[in-house]
Amino acid sequence: MINFDFYSPTKIFFGRNRESEIGRIIKQYGFKKVLLHYGQSSIKKSGLYDRIVSSLKEQGIAFVELGGVEPNPKVSLVRKAIQLAKAEQVDLVLAVGGGSVIDSSKATAVGACTDEDIWRFSLHELTPQKALPVGVILTISAAGSELSNSCVLTNSDNWLKRGFNSDIIRPLFAVMNPELTFSVSRYQTGCGIVDIMMHTLERYFTDTSDMELASHLAEGLLKAVMEAGKKAIADPNDYEARATLMLASSFSHNGLTGLGGKLYFTVHRLEHEISGMFDRVAHGAGLAVLFPAWAKYVYRHFTARFARFAYQVMDVSKSLTEEEAAYEGIIRLEAYFRQIGMPVRLSELDIDETSFEKMAEKALGQNDTLNGIIPLNKNQIIEIFEIAK
Amino acid sequence: MINFDFYSPTKIFFGRNRESEIGRIIKQYGFKKVLLHYGQSSIKKSGLYDRIVSSLKEQGIAFVELGGVEPNPKVSLVRKAIQLAKAEQVDLVLAVGGGSVIDSSKATAVGACTDEDIWRFSLHELTPQKALPVGVILTISAAGSELSNSCVLTNSDNWLKRGFNSDIIRPLFAVMNPELTFSVSRYQTGCGIVDIMMHTLERYFTDTSDMELASHLAEGLLKAVMEAGKKAIADPNDYEARATLMLASSFSHNGLTGLGGKLYFTVHRLEHEISGMFDRVAHGAGLAVLFPAWAKYVYRHFTARFARFAYQVMDVSKSLTEEEAAYEGIIRLEAYFRQIGMPVRLSELDIDETSFEKMAEKALGQNDTLNGIIPLNKNQIIEIFEIAK
Numbered sequence: 001m002i003n004f005d006f007y008s009p010t011k012i013f014f015g016r017n018r019e020s021e022i023g024r025i026i027k028q029y030g031f032k033k034v035l036l037h038y039g040q041s042s043i044k045k046s047g048l049y050d051r052i053v054s055s056l057k058e059q060g061i062a063f064v065e066l067g068g069v070e071p072n073p074k075v076s077l078v079r080k081a082i083q084l085a086k087a088e089q090v091d092l093v094l095a096v097g098g099g100s101v102i103d104s105s106k107a108t109a110v111g112a113c114t115d116e117d118i119w120r121f122s123l124h125e126l127t128p129q130k131a132l133p134v135g136v137i138l139t140i141s142a143a144g145s146e147l148s149n150s151c152v153l154t155n156s157d158n159w160l161k162r163g164f165n166s167d168i169i170r171p172l173f174a175v176m177n178p179e180l181t182f183s184v185s186r187y188q189t190g191c192g193i194v195d196i197m198m199h200t201l202e203r204y205f206t207d208t209s210d211m212e213l214a215s216h217l218a219e220g221l222l223k224a225v226m227e228a229g230k231k232a233i234a235d236p237n238d239y240e241a242r243a244t245l246m247l248a249s250s251f252s253h254n255g256l257t258g259l260g261g262k263l264y265f266t267v268h269r270l271e272h273e274i275s276g277m278f279d280r281v282a283h284g285a286g287l288a289v290l291f292p293a294w295a296k297y298v299y300r301h302f303t304a305r306f307a308r309f310a311y312q313v314m315d316v317s318k319s320l321t322e323e324e325a326a327y328e329g330i331i332r333l334e335a336y337f338r339q340i341g342m343p344v345r346l347s348e349l350d351i352d353e354t355s356f357e358k359m360a361e362k363a364l365g366q367n368d369t370l371n372g373i374i375p376l377n378k379n380q381i382i383e384i385f386e387i388a389k
Numbered sequence: 390m391i392n393f394d395f396y397s398p399t400k401i402f403f404g405r406n407r408e409s410e411i412g413r414i415i416k417q418y419g420f421k422k423v424l425l426h427y428g429q430s431s432i433k434k435s436g437l438y439d440r441i442v443s444s445l446k447e448q449g450i451a452f453v454e455l456g457g458v459e460p461n462p463k464v465s466l467v468r469k470a471i472q473l474a475k476a477e478q479v480d481l482v483l484a485v486g487g488g489s490v491i492d493s494s495k496a497t498a499v500g501a502c503t504d505e506d507i508w509r510f511s512l513h514e515l516t517p518q519k520a521l522p523v524g525v526i527l528t529i530s531a532a533g534s535e536l537s538n539s540c541v542l543t544n545s546d547n548w549l550k551r552g553f554n555s556d557i558i559r560p561l562f563a564v565m566n567p568e569l570t571f572s573v574s575r576y577q578t579g580c581g582i583v584d585i586m587m588h589t590l591e592r593y594f595t596d597t598s599d600m601e602l603a604s605h606l607a608e609g610l611l612k613a614v615m616e617a618g619k620k621a622i623a624d625p626n627d628y629e630a631r632a633t634l635m636l637a638s639s640f641s642h643n644g645l646t647g648l649g650g651k652l653y654f655t656v657h658r659l660e661h662e663i664s665g666m667f668d669r670v671a672h673g674a675g676l677a678v679l680f681p682a683w684a685k686y687v688y689r690h691f692t693a694r695f696a697r698f699a700y701q702v703m704d705v706s707k708s709l710t711e712e713e714a715a716y717e718g719i720i721r722l723e724a725y726f727r728q729i730g731m732p733v734r735l736s737e738l739d740i741d742e743t744s745f746e747k748m749a750e751k752a753l754g755q756n757d758t759l760n761g762i763i764p765l766n767k768n769q770i771i772e773i774f775e776i777a778k
Contacts, residue, residue, distance in 0.1 A: 001632050003404025008397065014649070015392025210629040213613045213636045220609030224602045240599040243390050247602045247648055256645075259636055260403070 001211050001260030008254040010147045011173040014247070016239075018177050019137050022052055022094075023059030025173060026135065031092040034135075035085050036065040037105045038096040043139065046183060052096060052137065064088045069097065071282065072154040072161060072275055073104040075119050082111035082118060085132065094135045095171075099143020099195075099283075102136055106151040106169040109134045122153050122162040128169065136174040140184050141245040142192030142284060144199050144253025146174040154276055160362070161276030174250070178242035186233055189245075190340040191284025193229040196249045197222060198287045202265045203258030205295070205305060207373040211260040218257040219312045221248055226313075226336060233340050266372035267291050270381065273362040274351065281349050288342035289349060292334040293388035298374050299326045306330065346388045356385040390600050390649030397643040399536045400562040403636070405628075407566045408526050411441055412448030414562060415481065415524065423524075424479040425454040426470060426494045428486045432528065435572060441485060441526065453477045458486065460671065461543040461550060461664055462493040464508050471500035471507060474521065483524045484560075488532020488584075488672075491525055495540040495558040498523050511542050511551040517558065525563040529573050530634040531581030531673060533588050533642025535563040543665055549751070550665030563639065567631035575622055578634075579729040580673025582618040585638045586611060587676045591654045592647030594684070594694060596762045600650040607646040608701045610637055615702075615725060622729050655761035656680050659770065662751040663740065670738050677731035678738060681723040682777035687763050688715045695719065735777045745774040 013025060026034065034056065043049045056063055066081050085093065085108055093112075095105035111118040113130040120126045136146045145151070149170050152163035184192070204218045225248045231241035251257070271286040299306040303326050310316035310329025320328060334344050343349055360381040369375040376384070402414060415423065423445065432438045445452055455470050474482065474497055482501075484494035498521040500507040509515045525535045534540070538559050541552035573581070593607045614637045620630035640646070660675040688695040689712070696711035699718025709717060723733050732738055749770040758764040765773070 001404070001629065003407065004401075006401040006403065009400075011398075012393075012395040014395065015390070018392065210632075212617060212629065212633045213610065213640070216609035216613040217606055217640075218609075220605035220607075221602065224605040228601060240390065240601065243599075243649065244601045251602070251606075251645070256640070260632065 002208055002262060004260055006255050006259060007167050008147055008170065008256070010171045010254075012176055012250070013173065014176045016177060016179055018175050019048065019180065020051055020055055022137060022175060023055035023057070023061055025175070026056070026061050026092065026094075027059045029092075029133075029172070031133075032062060033088065033090045034061055034063040034092045034094045035081065035088070035090040035108065036063050036094050036096065037069065037081060037101060037108065038065070038067045039069040039101050041067070042183070043096055048096070048137075048139070048180065063094075064090065069101045069104045071100050072279055073100040075107075075122070075153045075155045078104055078107045078111060078118050078153060081105075081108040085112040090132070092133050092135055094137070096137045096139065098138065098140035099145040102134070102143070102145035102171070103151045103153065105134050106131070106145070107153055110169060119153070119155060121164045122155075124164060128164070128166045131168045133172040134169065136171050137180075138174055138176045138246065139180045140188065140192055141181055141242070141249040142195040144196065144249045146171055146176070147250040147254035150253075152272070154279075159276050159279070161272040176246050176250070178239055178246045181242050181246060182237045184236070186236070186341055188282070189232055189236065190342045191282045192245065192249065193225060193340055194284040194288045194337060194342055196225050196245065196252045198267065198291060199253040200257040201291065202267060203261055203263065204309065205302065205373065206258070206261040206264060207302070208261040211258075214257055214259040214261055215308075219309075221252055221257055222313045224248060225252075229340055264372045266370060266376070267294050269370060270294070270363050270384070273359045274349070277355065277359060277362065278349065278351060285343050285349065288337040289344055289346055289388050290384070292330055292337070292344060293384050295330045295333075296327075296387055297380070297384050299330060301374060346385065353386070353389065356382045359385065391597055391651060393649055395644050395648060396556050397536055397559065397645070399560045399643075401565060401639070402562065403565045405566060405568060407564050408437065408569065409440055409444055411483075411526060411564060412444035412446070412450055414564070415445070415450050415483070416448045418481075418522075418561070420481040420522075421451060422477065422479045423450055423452040423481045423483045424470065424474050424477070424497065425452050425483050425485065426458065426490060426497065427454070427456045427484075428458040428490050430456070431572070432485055437485065437526075437528070437569065452483075453479065458490045458493045460489050461668055462489040464496075464511070464542045464544045467493055467496045467500060467507050467542060470494075470497040474501040479521070481522050481524055483526070485526045485528065487527065487529030488534040491523070491532070491534035491560070492540045492542065494523050494525075495520070495534070496542055499558060508542070508544060510553045511544075513553060517553070517555045520557045522561040523558065525560045526569075527563055527565045527635065528569045529577065529581055530570055530631070530638040531584040533585065533638045535560055535565070536639040536643035539642075541661070543668075548665050548668075550661040565635050565639070567628055567635045570631050570635060571626045573625070575625070575730055577671070578621055578625070579731045580671040581638065582614060582621075582634065582729055583673040583677045583726060583731055585614050585634065585641045587656065587680060588642040589646040590680060591656060592650055592652065593698065594691065594762065595647070595650045595653060596691070597650040600648065603646055603648040603650055604697075610641055610646055611702045613637060614641070618729055653761045655759060655765070656683050658759060659683070659752050659773070662748045663738070666744065666748060666751065667738065667740060674732050674738065677726040678733055678735055678777050679773070681719055681726070681733060682773050684719045684722075685716075685776055686769070686773050688719060690763055735774065742775070742778065745771045748774065
């Protein structure tokens with residue numbers, strides 16, 4: 001293990017109907033005025049918006065609101081949210097939604113405490129020093145942003161997608177009712193399952209040896225997610241499956257499954273260029289395409305680790321050699337992604353080789369190589385895109 | 390799953406030599422004066438005390454100190470610590486030690502903010518409303534008190550051992566350097582392994598169905614602990630094994646491995662009467678004796694769960710029927726406890742049937758039955774002691 005700090009202070013209020021307690025929860029913390037931040041109109045159609053508003057009013061919590069957060073949340077809307085938060089002097093940003101809304105809220109919480117433009121934090125020109133507290137009512141199990149320290153924005157001026165990490169943006173609390181995810185479409189559920197798995201897979205396939213607790217927890221989490229994933233795709237109203245996915249989304253990205261390991265997130269960085277350039281591509285779908293391709297490119301250099309994954313998580317027979325098992329595990333993972341309705345080739349996302357060079361260049365930015373268990377130069381990144389073609 | 394709240398805000402500073410940062414850490418939080426609370430003189434002999442003191446002095450942190458915390462920490466010493474904390478107006482209690490020192494510190498932190506006697510909280514006559522922050526430098530992997538919300542004291546007037554739980558006593562931070570546990574004796578290491586495992590086993594063997602994420606995480610944690618446990622017993626200086634045990638001690642008792650399940654802790658409550666009445670008995674040793682006996686008494690009513698444990702954690706062959714596997718899993722667990730040098734019979738603790746009735750009565754207190762997946766009356770508790778004889 002390497003030395004590390006771990007900090008996951010978010011309080012979880014989990015279970016049926018917990019969102020109706022939102023007013024009481026906010027009042028207990030002593031907040032007076034909330035910026036209610038959300039995405040599309042679905043929370044109004046479902047009645048969730050009304051339940052939240054009536055709970056806030058009941059407890060005398062003032063609020064202003066800003067909807068319209070899009071998937072791959074845009075820095076332009078964050079700037080509007082920051083203006084509003086400042087003008088109205090809110091003391092809590094309440095995100096009602098999934099990863100995009102939460103990330104937009106985190107950026108707003110930082111921006112509300114500074115005069116600098118928020119995009120400069122995404123470009124790592126500045127480090128956040130202060131942020132308003134963020135509360136979450138989670139409506140989709142995927143990004144894990146409800147417990148994570150990360151925040152990813154997209155700039156539609158240049159279609160760059162960039163993130164920053166800081167412990168000060170970890171949400172103060174997250175209200176998690178699995179029933180709110182019953183209405184998530186099969187496709188979005190599939191994207192979420194991939195996203196959840198990827199936050200652990202990116203931590204699991206690292207080059208730190210001896211991270212046994214994290215490895216065992218990671219394997220357990222992955223097995224739970226894969227089982228629950230199939231059930232939730234088969235029956236969107238399966239409470240227990242939805243509950244498992246929701247909890248797993250949080251604990252897959254709060255640091256737990258990578259304790260003591262080096263963090264690279266190589267595949268995420270490759271994927272950001274896809275969903276950054278092609279706004280139509282859901283993050284989870286991009287990951288489902290890229291991870292198996294990346295794994296096929298690197299596994300021979302980390303056979304033992306990929307074999308362990310195959311044996312422990314993908315139920316690959318121990319009669320296979322490590323090399324055979326390592327590859328078979330990747331193939332089975334790809335098959336699982338397909339089984340839950342995910343694309344596994346770039347062509348299924350209507351992306352062809354004419355974009356590969358530009359995508360590789362964007363992934364590299366100013367650098368010659370992309371960091372990872374095998375550092376990747378431009379040609380190697382293009383080779384991975386070729387495998388994913 | 391049942392509805393639940395989860396809150397584990399403790400910041401972990403993990404790895405080699407992290408204790409030398411203690412002054413800087415405390416300064417960052419802005420504290421000025423610390424009550425340094427510890428146990429026996431071993432931290433002075435090992436040089437740990439000097440390293441801490443010099444780090445505090447270097448950063449200009451004032452401190453007062455009180456050592457002498459015993460295993461099964463006594464309420465009498467807590468009262469002294471409270472007096473000192475009040476008189477000296479400390480703003481942080483710094484526990485240097487394991488579960489006993491941390492529990493003594495938590496109680497001190499509560500007592501310093503009230504005029505009521507601290508034992509009344511242990512008796513559940515009062516609920517803590519406020520506490521000083523508690524910081525930890527961990528020196529033994531066992532109790533998990535460094536992340537937990539619980540605090541158990543022993544009253545030597547009547548040899549009652551009683552605990553209270555509250556989120557406000559969860560430590561603010563924990564400094565965890567596995568090297569500090571190299572000097573823990575084989576016997577104490579074994580007791581710690583049992584204690585770590587028990588915090589998950591008590592959560593795992595509950596009557597809530599469908600807690601899949603927690604179950605998988607629990608199984609992963611138990612496997613990691615059992616592997617690392619054998620290594621740490623074989624080679625006390627095995628850093629990675631000690632690191633796994635240390636992390637596992639924390640995450641086995643912060644609530645993670647029981648997410649969404651009902652909490653009983655029946656075996657802990659039985660054990661408290663043993664180490665409460667027989668001060669010589671280490672908590673982990675008492676648990677190693679009682680858990681297998683309890684399991685043998687109840688497993689037939691929860692065959693599927695005990696069989697899952699046997700297949701997933703104890704490597705019992707799937708060719709055995711569930712009933713056979715369930716029993717075999719318990720036998721293998723008992724064998725594991727013996728392998729790491731733990732007693733598995735009351736006779737090995739010099740406790741015989743002349744004490745059973747009194748132990749059972751104490752465990753019941755004012756109640757007719759002890760809560761659990763099977764509620765236990767006095768005769769049933771005595772039957773379990775008979776099995777453990």
